[in-house]
Amino acid sequence: MGLSENIRFYAATDVGRMRDHNEDNYLVDKKLALFVVADGMGGHAAGEVASALAVRIIHEELKKERDLIENQARSNVRRAAMKEVLSLLEHAVQRACARIHEEAKADTTKRGMGTTLSALLIAGSHGYIAHVGDSRIYLLREGRIQQVTEDHTVYNELIKRGKLTRDQIEKVAQKNAITRAVGVYERVEVDTLTIEVLPGDQFLLASDGLHGYIAHTAELEPFFEEENGEIAANGLIDLANRKGGKDNITAILVRLGQGDHRDSVRARLLALKRDVLAKMPLFARLQEREMLRVMQVAEVLSFEPGQIVVREGDRGDELFIVLSGLVRIIRGESVLSEVGPGEHFGEMALIRSMPRSATVSAVEQSELIAVRRADFFEILRKEHELAVKLLWQFLGVLADRLDQTSRDLSTAREELAAEDITSEIFPDSEEGKSPFAPEERSSAR
Structure with a gap:
């Protein structure tokens, strides 16, 4: 049984203590393994209309392509x-965006309506995420909780730009305003992410009426650990209401069951891949969400000896990057070095197209992580904050290489300038000349 067929889910929503109607909507389709939370905005119940349209249209669009999704779940590797x-x-989200925008233009009472949206689709061994706005998706894996979506809010934008301190940002009147929403315009920029899912993973989809009261992810631990999922989901609603309940509250808790032997092998390989990438200077300073983004494009390739x-x-x-095994780097007939687990080569290929300067072959059965230039550039284009970190780290890698080259050249100069001790080695040669001097070798031919 695949992970996408071995899912338990628990959903709950509440109007909260301050609102008179619920503008949140959610969707659960167990057969499709689709989970969506949408938090609407707009006067005269327009927010409720927007969120309802969003979940319905996304559901309809994905149901049309059920065969494609199921094929991917079976293939798992392409x-x-x-x-x-x-x-x-992403196309389904854009269809929903255009439809909501069209509805708002046709009815003046709904002008400006829109909705946040966080969607999770599980197919085979992968989870696919689409996200707009300030609802959130959390992931619990091996006892560690991480937020895998990024809030599209004024507050978060100011934090990323580093122009103001947190205390200064707290005083900004519209700090909680969202910077992206589905339906306000005809199109919207959608954050997308693919995550390799593992047995025992848990996801929490939450509207801001819930996560707004979560100061630290540790507060979510008791709910992830609660064996009874219904108690956990309702407990999250109660938590938000106890802390004020200023907004509508929605939570979907998704739990993946135990897998088979192949899933256990994948889990070990995924943990190893993450550890190897995290130790590499290029990726060493990335946060967990950013590391997930890199792991999305890091493909593991196997090579036989020779x-x-x-x-x-x-x-x-x-x-x-060598994940396991050993590879040999050869230029011409000379062996330059051997590279083992955690070491890397070919980083210049990420930024420019040049002929490879050496041949690399596997000495033994080896697994290598490959990151392609096109995927690297896509991250740079879509993830601006991550792009700055990656390029800064890349400069550090190049600086280290330049420094090593400078040291090698300095050593070479010292060797060239070394004292000539030929006369001491060959005291009987004419005027101290080496028996291997060029003119002597010529006469020998």
Whole structure:
């Protein structure tokens, strides 16, 4: 049984203590393994209309492509198919956005209505996320809770830009205003993410009426640990109401069951991949959500002993990190070095297309993580804060390489300038000349 067929879910929503109607909407389709939370905004119940339209249209669009999603769940390995599913999810959000915007234009009482949206689709061994606004998706894995979506709010934008301190931002009147919403305009920028899911993973989809009262993710631990999912979901609603209940409150708790042996192998490989990437200077300073983004495009490739990884002179577009095994770097007939787990090569291929400067082949059975230039550039284009970190770290890697090259050149100069001790080694040679001097070798021919 695949993970997408082994899911338990628990959903709850409440109007809260201050509102007279609920503008939140949610959707659960167990067969499709689709979970959506939408928090509407707009006067005269327009927010409720917007959130209802969003969940309905997204559901309809994805049901049309059920075969594609199920095929991906069965194949589980084709990167092209994974991108298709992610594109399909984003397309569904854009369809909902256009439909809500059209509805608002047709009815003056609904002008400006829109909704946040956080959607999770599980197909096979992967979870696909689409996100707009300030609802959230949390992930519990191996006892650690992380927020995997980013709030699209004024507060978060000011934090990222670093122009104001947190105390100064707290005084900004519209700090909680959202910067993106589905339906306010005809199109919207959608954050998308693919996560390899594992047995025992738990997801929480929450509107801001809930997570607004969560000061730290540790407060969510008792609810993830509660065996009875219904008690956990209702407990989250009660928590928000006890702390004020100023807004509508919605929570969907999604729990993945136990997998088979293959899932256990995947879990070990995924943990190893994350650890290896995290120790690499290029990715060492990334936060957990950012690391998930990089892991989305990091593909694991296997090589047999003697198999060529890259060939000298060929143009390449991949950075390689050794996950397990050993590879040998050769230039011409000379062995330059051997590279083992945690070490990398080919990073320059991420930023420019140049012929490979050496051949790399597997010495033994090896697994390598490959990050392609096109995927790297896509991260740079879509994740601006992450792009700054990656480029800054990349500069550090290049500076280290330049520093090492400078040291090598300095050592070479010192060797060239070393004292000539030929006369001491060959005291009987004419005027101290070496028996291997060029003119002597010529006469020997």
